[in-house]
Amino acid sequence: MGGSALMGPLAVCVYCASIEGIPPHYRELATELGSRIAARGWQLVSGGGRSSLMGAVAIGARAGGARTIGVMPKALVEREWADHDSDELLIVDTMRERKALMEAHADAFIALPGGIGTCEELFEVWTSGYIGLHAKPVVVLDPDGHYRGLLEWVRGLADRGFVVPEALARLIVATDVDAALDACAPPAA
Template identity: 80%
Template sequence: MTTERPLAVCVYCASIEGIPPQYPALAAEVGRQIADRGWQLVSGGGRASMMGTVAAAARSGGARTTGVIPRALVDLEWADHESDELLVVDTMRERKALMEAHADAFLALPGGVGTCEELFEVWTAGYLRMHAKPVVLLDPDGHYAGLIEWVRDIAGRGFVRPEAVARLVVATDVAEALDACAAPVDLSRSQA
């Protein structure tokens, strides 16, 4: 008899302090609901801001957490030594590769340029069929509205294929976003 391992969701989000309180609250809700579903969390391995909040909330609910952090950021982002598994790597590229390898789905919460960079990398890799994992953007308050509008605009100009735009699932509430993380990806909508 084989036991299927729980779904592991990689969450990208802000690690900067001083952001409006609704964003750490959103991260906490994501962590709680990941735990409620019996899933695992993969994160950037920091304990600051939203990144730390999502991991702490997931662990509080019983979820296993894996954090991946570059040595140079251990002190800057206050490494989450409470992680069930904390992987310390040398570079950001190694960090992203390990996060991707440990994840079954990717979920981006509101964040800054680092979050956008991570989102665009896994979104592009999915579109190019380098992975068949869901890529989901949780945007309950229009944080990414301008970005999505820009992507649709350049798609309209022919720079992005409609299939690439369709590869990203945009959700407005936590349950909807997590449902999308568990949904199979329609690879007929992706092409290189």
């Protein structure tokens, strides 16, 4: 199972969309991810919202018995309809504090399909891992090519010398939930 930095079950931070209007299959993917996190006896760290994919992953996790930790800035509590069903809902002042607290509570990171906020979170945690600020897995769960263009762009940056191969290797891309979670699991002792 593995223990987290906070000495509990492995904690997976999931970055994802929190706006409505997302195609239903993405919500199903988020629910499945939450359910599978729970099935492994792990816990979920999220942005603390109850709408869209963010809400679906938390609902899926709790339905399977996982502990959920949400982190949300005060200004977004009403705007994103905070997930007051979280086992622990941490309210912070800024988005920077939110990301730092999510990272501190997590042992691994998975980015589901999302928009600019999800990409911003992904790039920050990916970069901090590459420069050695943490050794936690960073995974993109992309079953349908949502991130194809972004990943092609980053590979193009590497081709032009702006991104080193080690940075590219630091990001794990998975096309199914089990592969994404397997990439998060600590190595067998």
